[in-house]
Amino acid sequence: MPIQAVLFDFDGTLADTLPLSFTAFRTVFKQYENREVTNEELVAMFGPTEEEIIEVNFTDKAAAPQAVQDYFSIYEAGHNGESVRNSEINGLLQLLKDRGIRMAVITGKAAGLRTYGVRWLSTFQSQRYDVEPDGVFNSVAEFVELLDKDRL
Structure with missing residues (x-):
């Protein structure tokens, strides 16, 4: 057949897209949590959706919805690159x-x-x-x- x-x-x-995902996560963690996260730390968070990773791992729960939107914007914009x-x-x-x-x-x-x-x-x-x-x-x-x- x-x-x-x-x-x-x-x-x-x-x-x-993994490097792009890392960049988007690192950006929102730094901007909203003033927290530097390594790729290894991010991999340890993988499993849930992107939204859930941010919601669960942010201490400032009120900032999480905007951080999620920013993550999506950074991630999608990065698809225009050749990488x-x-x-x-x-x-x-x-x-x-x-x-x-x-x-x-x-x-x-x-x-x-x-x-x-x-x-x-x-x-x-x-x-x-x-x-x-x-x-x-x-x-x-x-x-x-x-x-x-x-x-x-």
Whole structure:
């Protein structure tokens, strides 16, 4: 059976976003908590969403909502840089497009950050989609349903 569709994780697969995430976290921790955090400390916080990392680890809970928004702004703005792009991945996506293979992004990112991955991948295909990050299994099930209905 030929390949009909390919699912990709965005962060760390389609784009090298870990350094960008570190920069965004370090910036908001410094600005709102006057706290220097290392990459190792940030990795130890990973697991929850970006929002939860900030909310749980901030002592100034009132500052957390604005810090979350600033994190998202820094993170999204950083995607315009070349550091997150990968010419080999771009070549693969172009090859899949040329062969008519449909593609989707599955990510655990918050809606605002997920939208960037969808926009980025949509440059390689004409149809847009948005798969909710309610866990990989739910996302895959939704994608398969769209594929079965030929809506993707």
